[in-house]
Amino acid sequence: MAKVAVVGVVGRTNAGKSTLVNALVGEKVSIVSPVEQTTRNTIRGIVSDTRGQLVLLDTPGLHKAVGDLGRLMNRMARRSAAGTDITCVVFDASDEPQLEDVGWMQRVAKEKPEKVLFVLNKADKAPFYEKMFHDAWEEALSLAPPSEEEKSFAGPLWVKSISTTEGGAKDVLDFLFDFAEEGELLFDEDTVTDYPRKLAIADSIREKFLAKMHQEIPHELGIIVKSIDESASQEKPVWKITVDVLVNRPSQKPIVIGKAAQTIKYVRKLAEREVSEMFGVKAHIELWVRVEPGWMKNQRILSDMGYMGDLV
Ligand SMILES: Nc1nc2c(ncn2[C@@H]2O[C@H](COP(=O)(O)OP(=O)(O)OP(=O)(O)O)[C@@H](O)[C@H]2O)c(=O)[nH]1
Ligand SMILES: [Mg+2]
Known part of the structure; x- marks a missing residue:
């Protein structure tokens, strides 16, 4: 049996979500640019290897919504995070934590999902605000401390990534497969995306x-x-x-x-x-x-x- 998981890739605009998804798939399935709000649709990137299959949902980055298009994009991002097996929050850690980053942390802290990966992306850049992101998480968790039943909440796994370089996202892939559970493949092994x-x-x-x-x-x-x-x-x-x-x-x-x-x-x-x-x-x-x-x-x-x- 193979290991299979559906992964919601979320985070603020420009964090590098689409770049990461392309790196994990090993092929370009999602467009990338330095302009904010590049991704407008939820795009599925599919990774198949000897371990099994990951279905990655690349989502539009959350931002201050302007107009109907903006609201639709934010709704897509929120909905895509729900109903997945693993949540993968991507942060641009070459910049200090922004409002939207803290927003995702607060959401994770509140919902305490079982499988969460926090990716500190752009690890090739200096300065790199690793500690600030950990501190921001501690603060978010202190606002939503675990109840008796939630005591088993282990918190997110943290991993660094350089999504623009070959092999720079390997650790992310390994962590995601560690989280995945045995199941049937959801797509043909040759499929990299089902985007129309x-x-x-x-x-x-x-x-x-x-x-x-x-x-x-x-x-x-x-x-x-x-x-x-x-x-x-x-x-x-x-x-x-x-x-x-x-x-x-x-x-x-x-x-x-x-x-x-x-x-x-x-x-x-x-x-x-x-x-x-x-x-x-x-x-x-x-x-x-x-x-x-x-x-x-x-x-x-x-x-x-x-x-x-x-x-x-
Ligand atoms: N230096 C460096 N740049 C990166 C890295 N990952 C992504 N980028 C750059 O960051 C910019 C934004 O990348 P995208 O992948 O389009 O970001 P996104 O999170 O998908 O953005 P939206 O689609 O707008 O939500 C691009 O110019 C990428 O080349 C990285 O690890 N290091
Ligand atoms: Mg994108």
Whole structure:
């Protein structure tokens, strides 16, 4: 029998959750960027090795919610933490504990789940605030001391991680497998994610834009893959992918397109390359930039982007 567990990967935005999930899976299943609120959906990354299988739920980082999209993302993160076998809270320990970090600690202290891993991420950076995080945990626990029945609560296991380097998250993987219990595999051993391909392509495109954008635009940029037309060629299948790029205000359109269409060309080229590799096809991507005021509040559009569906 194999060891199996469903792991909720949670923590504040930019802590490195998606980077960690990719490192554990050994393949890119979730987009990464230095911009806050990069992940908008719950994405399952699946790790299978000789020990068994871990299903990792990468979630949007908690943040001060603005608007419907922000509230939906926070709800997804909270819901994903519930109903899992293991909670893995990721902290960016190259920074002092922030409000959202303390919030997760207080939640763990209150609920006292049996299996919790606290990951102090970005251990390659200096300064590294390991002690401050331990102190913050002691304080959170002192606010919710265990009752008689909860005396067996062992507290979280702590582990350091450098999620950006090969092998830097090995200890995290070992701890998670130690926690896992015998059971049936939940997915085929070759599966690394079950994220729908339209959403994966939209995310790949959004990641390329994020690399070029600053400040407010990333949060008002939405990508919808409208259609994928498949045809055959001699070597590989050809996918013609039609995509809407939504912005919130007319002034954002020229920024997203870029001078002499440079930004959009850059995004298209990199996304075509990535999609080709991901799916083993030849990808042609057409990007149509549209001004859609208030799209972040439009339930139909949010649902097209997959942000409303059932999550766990
Ligand atoms: N130096 C260093 N940088 C890291 C490490 N892990 C992640 N990062 C960087 O931190 C930034 C944020 O990483 P993400 O994985 O997108 O963070 P996230 O927690 O998924 O963020 P949201 O999706 O917004 O909630 C990226 O620029 C990563 O390259 C690490 O171990 N060391
Ligand atoms: Mg993320």
